[in-house]
Amino acid sequence: xxxxxxTERHFTAGETVRDIxxxxxxxxxxxxxxxxxxxxxxxxxxxxxTAGLAEIAAGSIAMGLGGYLAAKxxxxxxxxxREREKREVKEIPEEEMREVAQVFHSYGLTYAESAPVxxxxxxxxxKWVDFMMRFELGLEKPDPKRALISALTIALSxxxxxxxPLAPYIVATYARRFSIISALxxxxxxxxxxxxxFGFVKGRFTGTRPLRSALQTAxxxxxxAGAAFLIARAIS
Amino acid sequence: xxxxxxTERHFTAGETVRDIxxxxxxxxxxxxxxxxxxxxxxxxxxxxxTAGLAEIAAGSIAMGLGGYLAAKxxxxxxxxxREREKREVKEIPEEEMREVAQVFHSYGLTYAESAPVxxxxxxxxxKWVDFMMRFELGLEKPDPKRALISALTIALSxxxxxxxPLAPYIVATYARRFSIISALxxxxxxxxxxxxxFGFVKGRFTGTRPLRSALQTAxxxxxxAGAAFLIARAIS
Numbered sequence: 001x002x003x004x005x006x007t008e009r010h011f012t013a014g015e016t017v018r019d020i021x022x023x024x025x026x027x028x029x030x031x032x033x034x035x036x037x038x039x040x041x042x043x044x045x046x047x048x049x050t051a052g053l054a055e056i057a058a059g060s061i062a063m064g065l066g067g068y069l070a071a072k073x074x075x076x077x078x079x080x081x082r083e084r085e086k087r088e089v090k091e092i093p094e095e096e097m098r099e100v101a102q103v104f105h106s107y108g109l110t111y112a113e114s115a116p117v118x119x120x121x122x123x124x125x126x127k128w129v130d131f132m133m134r135f136e137l138g139l140e141k142p143d144p145k146r147a148l149i150s151a152l153t154i155a156l157s158x159x160x161x162x163x164x165p166l167a168p169y170i171v172a173t174y175a176r177r178f179s180i181i182s183a184l185x186x187x188x189x190x191x192x193x194x195x196x197x198f199g200f201v202k203g204r205f206t207g208t209r210p211l212r213s214a215l216q217t218a219x220x221x222x223x224x225a226g227a228a229f230l231i232a233r234a235i236s
Numbered sequence: 237x238x239x240x241x242x243t244e245r246h247f248t249a250g251e252t253v254r255d256i257x258x259x260x261x262x263x264x265x266x267x268x269x270x271x272x273x274x275x276x277x278x279x280x281x282x283x284x285x286t287a288g289l290a291e292i293a294a295g296s297i298a299m300g301l302g303g304y305l306a307a308k309x310x311x312x313x314x315x316x317x318r319e320r321e322k323r324e325v326k327e328i329p330e331e332e333m334r335e336v337a338q339v340f341h342s343y344g345l346t347y348a349e350s351a352p353v354x355x356x357x358x359x360x361x362x363k364w365v366d367f368m369m370r371f372e373l374g375l376e377k378p379d380p381k382r383a384l385i386s387a388l389t390i391a392l393s394x395x396x397x398x399x400x401p402l403a404p405y406i407v408a409t410y411a412r413r414f415s416i417i418s419a420l421x422x423x424x425x426x427x428x429x430x431x432x433x434f435g436f437v438k439g440r441f442t443g444t445r446p447l448r449s450a451l452q453t454a455x456x457x458x459x460x461a462g463a464a465f466l467i468a469r470a471i472s
């Protein structure tokens with residue numbers, strides 16, 4: 001069996017598509033639940049639209065900016081740990097060689113069996129540091145360019161997702177014949193369909209069975225909206 | 237230098253504390269931004285409290301349940317991939333041995349240098365599968381019990397965090413002399429302090445410099461709240 005085909009079987013995700021789907025399915029859930037919840041307490045579409053848009057602004061910034069800063073911290077953490085490993089490989093190579101042997105020992109290899117690899121690694125300090133980063137510390141090298149693109153993609157998808165459940169309420173503020181109950185029912189219908197679709201796509205890109213992912217995503221949205229509805233109704 | 241001290245230097249997080257801090261600092265941000273945003277548009281504390289509590293219900297369920305289901309999917313994905321590796325190690329051992337050699341080759345080792353390790357691994361199929369999971373696929377074994385505890389911790393912390401910015405508005409619904417502007421200012425002050433404190437603690441547990449993490453967390457909250465405020469004011 002050729003190497004390439006074998007690798008492909010484990011392939012799961014196009015990162016941009018995954019960011020879109022994650023941002024969008026999250027954006028669908030909370031603004032949807034908030035709008036449905038408020039409909040249980042407030043009979044004015046204008047207020048629900050205002051609250052919904054405020055939530056979309058807050059949620060997309062918190063999610064996008066939070067993700068961006070977390071990714072930047074990860075990259076700095078990686079760089080810091082890498083410097084440390086680099087220094088250690090230079091200054092206390094015997095200790096680091098013992099750590100490599102220790103890694104192999106935890107996989108059932110005797111020290112004698114791992115010795116050739118340990119010695120070979122010690123001859124390539126650059127690769128040795130890479131090896132320690134991944135196999136001793138379990139850290140993957142972060143892609144510095146991904147952070148910004150990923151943050152923007154998630155934030156914009158959150159906005160796009162959040163506008164779907166709000167759309168019927170926006171219509172209701174302009175069209176007087178379109179009641180708030182019609183807006184709620186349209187929002188529930190529209191959002192359930194969107195949650196099922198995005199859950200399905202999300203499943204395909206994250207390795208879960210698509211149908212199950214679709215039902216799970218719709219379930220999370222429904223439970224969140226149901227709880228928000230009951231709480232808003234109880235206190236109003 | 238003893239092995240244990242060396243390992244400790246890379247120690248970063250108590251998982252439960254991290255879940256609390258992550259849930260709480262997220263819970264602080266969005267309900268805070270929503271309440272501040274609505275104050276720009278609506279002059280009634282009761283509606284802001286209703287919207288805030290609906291958001292807290294929706295956000296905590298979405299975050300907790302979403303996290304739980306994602307963790308469960310990860311665990312199943314891991315189990316599925318492990319079964320596949322187990323089968324491959326049994327059925328096409330030569331191919332898998334070539335893959336192990338390939339992993340070492342990417343770290344600068346010749347095939348001759350890695351041969352002893354490859355052969356030693358081949359004698360311990362169980363450990364070999366573990367090795368492939370971590371080093372070929374980069375997958376860590378998920379802890380099945382963590383998922384539920386982690387989800388509940390994050391959800392409850394989100395609720396606790398979200399109640400902090402809402403508290404002054406709750407007071408305002410009962411105490412007539414406490415105006416909505418006083419509620420807004422108290423909420424901003426209270427939440428900024430809370431964001432700084434939680435950002436600081438978060439930094440200590442995620443490896444970022446605490447002071448910087450404190451300022452970043454407060455910045456995200458402020459930007460999200462500012463954007464929500466401006467949008468709500470513009471459309472109302």
